Amino acid sequence: MVAPHVLEAPHIRGSSEEGSEVLDPLHVVMLGLGRELADRHVFDHAPAQRAHCLVGHGDAPVLVKAANPSSQDRTPCRAILSTVPHTTLLRRQLENDPMIRRAYVSDIPQVAALYHAVWHETHAPFMPRAEIIRRSTEFFMERMTALLQSTLVTELNEEIVAFSAWRGHILGQLYVAMPHRGTQAASRLLTASEIEMAKEGVTESELHCLVGNERARRFYERMGWHNKEKITEPVAGEHGQTDVPFWCMTKLLAI
Secondary structure, rough: OOOOOOOOOOOOOOOOOOEEEEEEEOOOOOOOOOOOOOOOOOOOOOOOOOOOOOOOOOOOOOEEEEEOOOOOHHHHHHHHHHOOOOOHHHHHHHHHHEEEEOOOOOHHHHHHHHHHHHHHHHOOHOOHHHHHHHHHHHHHHHHHHHHHHEEEEEEEOOOEEEEEEOOOOOOEEEEEEEEHHOOHHHHHHHHHHHHHHHHHHOOOEEEEEOOOOOHHHHHHHHHHOEEEEEEEEEEEOEEEEEEEEEEEEEEEOOO
8 A cells, every 4th residue: 555645625814723623533512602513424646646545444524623723722622622511521532532633834844754754665665766765854844835724634642643635626645654554544534635625616536546556545445436547647767757657546525
C-alpha cells in the first residue's frame, strides 16, 4: 500500500485557525445548545496531487464546530465540552478516541513530518531515485503549507496520527502513521474528507492510487471507490521527467 489521501476545505475567512471544525466520531456538540446530533454519512496522490491510501473501515465521523480557537488553542473540543451535559463522560471518551478536525498553521511541521515518513515508506519503492531525492522535508513543508485550508487531521492525545488533503475534486493525500493503521483511522478520515468535499459542491471525487499499491486499492474499493482507468503521472527521472502509472479511482459523493 502507498499510504494516505486528500480533500479541499470550504473557503475559510481570517486566519487558518479561525472557525476551525472538529470531527468527533461519536458526538456533534453545538456550542450553547447542549444537545447532540446524529450526522451519519457514508461517505491518494500523484507527485503533485495524488491520493495515498491506508487500510481500515469504520463508522462515519460527526462534525463539531469549534468556537474560534486562538492560535494557542489546539484543543477546541475540550473548550466546547465544558458547556455540555455529561462533560466528564465525554471528556473521558475524548481521551480515548481520535478527534478529526481542520488543520492549523501550527500543525504544518508535524503533518509534513508524517507525510515525509509515510511517503518514503509506501511510495518510494515505486518511484525513480530522482523523485525520491526531490521529496525532502522542505518539499513536504511547502506542499502542506499550500494545502492547509483543505487539510483534515486526526489527533489523538495531542499527537497528529493521520491527515488528508484535497484540491477541488481531487483527493490527493490520506496518510496514517504506522502504529495507527488497522484502527479505523483511515476509513473515518476518508469518510470525513468525502463529507467536506461534498459540502463544497463536489459530486464526483477522484484519486490516483499508485499502481502496485494493492493494499491501498483494496481499501478504497471497500470504501466505495471504483477503478475508472489507468493513467500516468510525470515524476522526476534520471534523464528528465518520466511517467509512473496510477489507478484513477472515482466515487460519487452526496450529503
